[in-house]
Amino acid sequence: MAVEELRKFIGKMDEPYFMEIEKGAIKRYAEAIGDPNPLYHDEEYARRTKHGTIICPPGFFGWPVKSRPHLSGVRKELLDAIINAGYKRLLDGGPEFEFLLHVRAGDILAASERIADVYEREGKAGKLIFAVTEITYINQNGDRVANVRSTVICS
Numbered sequence: 615m616a617v618e619e620l621r622k623f624i625g626k627m628d629e630p631y632f633m634e635i636e637k638g639a640i641k642r643y644a645e646a647i648g649d650p651n652p653l654y655h656d657e658e659y660a661r662r663t664k665h666g667t668i669i670c671p672p673g674f675f676g677w678p679v680k681s682r683p684h685l686s687g688v689r690k691e692l693l694d695a696i697i698n699a700g701y702k703r704l705l706d707g708g709p710e711f712e713f714l715l716h717v718r719a720g721d722i723l724a725a726s727e728r729i730a731d732v733y734e735r736e737g738k739a740g741k742l743i744f745a746v747t748e749i750t751y752i753n754q755n756g757d758r759v760a761n762v763r764s765t766v767i768c769s
Contacts, residue, residue, distance in 0.1 A: 617734040617743060620695060627728040628687035633676035633751070635721040643674045670717040675725065675751055675760065688729055689747050696768045701743055707765030715759040723751045723759065730763065743768040 644654035731746040
């Protein structure tokens, strides 16, 4: 399958899924990454700040309200097509975060994933396919809080 055929996935979007932001989960995440900032665990401290409540460390968007496989939807469809095209090795090219607003305890985020780009480059070992997805997080007030752009490199 040529990269032109894979590009048909560009613009495809999943149905939104919902993420719940719970205080205890924020605290556990902050502990797991070793961040002692009191904004992530001390309710009294957080209440006295401009945020008025506990907020999430950057990169934490809560837990799915309804269980969902990690690899599903349009991303899975695209990666399956790439694998079927003969690209058997996949490498996580990493995420790029754009933080727009703080995520707060009690928020419910709607996350929507779409295929942003598919392109080909020549590497030392041959052709590489780059698959780029974007996830947009919108809070219960309709405010966009973050965008996450991820790249998978396929050879």
